[in-house]
Amino acid sequence: MAWVEHAYPDGDALAAALARELDAAVQAALATRGRALLALAGGRTPLPAYRALARRWRDTPGPAHIVLIPTDERCVPHDHPSSNVRELREIFGGTAVRIEALTTHDGDPARSERYAAAMLAGHKEPFDAVVLGMGGDAHTASLFPNAGQLAAGLDPSTTLDALRIDPDPLPVEAPFARISLTAARLLRTRALHLALAGDAKRDVLAAAMADPDAFERPVAAVLHAPEATVHIHWSP
Numbered sequence: 486m487a488w489v490e491h492a493y494p495d496g497d498a499l500a501a502a503l504a505r506e507l508d509a510a511v512q513a514a515l516a517t518r519g520r521a522l523l524a525l526a527g528g529r530t531p532l533p534a535y536r537a538l539a540r541r542w543r544d545t546p547g548p549a550h551i552v553l554i555p556t557d558e559r560c561v562p563h564d565h566p567s568s569n570v571r572e573l574r575e576i577f578g579g580t581a582v583r584i585e586a587l588t589t590h591d592g593d594p595a596r597s598e599r600y601a602a603a604m605l606a607g608h609k610e611p612f613d614a615v616v617l618g619m620g621g622d623a624h625t626a627s628l629f630p631n632a633g634q635l636a637a638g639l640d641p642s643t644t645l646d647a648l649r650i651d652p653d654p655l656p657v658e659a660p661f662a663r664i665s666l667t668a669a670r671l672l673r674t675r676a677l678h679l680a681l682a683g684d685a686k687r688d689v690l691a692a693a694m695a696d697p698d699a700f701e702r703p704v705a706a707v708l709h710a711p712e713a714t715v716h717i718h719w720s721p
């Protein structure tokens with residue numbers, strides 16, 4: 486386990502730096518393997534970085550063979566305001582990337598869980614980069630503390646790439662079942678970034694750094710994973 490902490494004066498600086506990191510990971514993957522695979526968190530914090538990345542890719546022709554997968558998704562229809570895949574499709578519109586959903590178009594949780602398993606079976610290679618966010622309750626992706634499926638989502642030896650998670654209680658701002666990549670799948674990556682903003686989240690992060698109990702604070706599962714180097718990007 487290792488952490489590299491990057492503090493920025495503001496969200497714009499965080500976005501620019503994270504976009505540069507992701508672009509570099511993608512360009513290296515394209516140069517060596519001819520394709521790139523990223524997993525991208527939902528939520529508000531990383532969106533400016535994705536917009537900066539999309540601008541780069543619109544300005545530079547030819548970044549094809551790039552696949553983007555959400556780290557987690559709310560079980561809502563794809564045109565719903567809370568849909569992470571809708572957000573990614575809007576942001577990366579006009580670029581040559583392919584965006585895979587973790588859910589069926591109608592967002593049905595049971596069908597979506599099966600759909601995600603089948604889709605991810607076609608993407609078994611390590612991610613070139615993963616971007617995680619973190620909630621105020623220390624959830625990451627949709628690995629929520631207290632969810633009935635959390636143990637399965639945290640199991641380091643699981644063969645599952647993704648699973649349904651029912652947050653308990655449901656978050657008021659997005660009260661939906663989720664499909665989340667498992668911690669094991671998230672950790673199968675060449676680069677791991679955690680983006681967060683504000684003093685409150687910095688305090689939650691500090692608690693998770695000090696205590697490896699991932700049932701209490703699921704983000705601890707990646708912070709304390711034996712082989713992982715987590716790049717932590719923070720701005721006020």
Ligand SMILES: O=C1O[C@H](COP(=O)(O)O)[C@@H](O)[C@H](O)[C@H]1O
Nearest residue numbers: 526527528529530618619620626
């Ligand atoms: O529910 C979610 O929240 C977290 C954090 O989001 P933010 O808006 O506080 O940045 C996010 O990482 C996760 O992907 C998302 O589904």
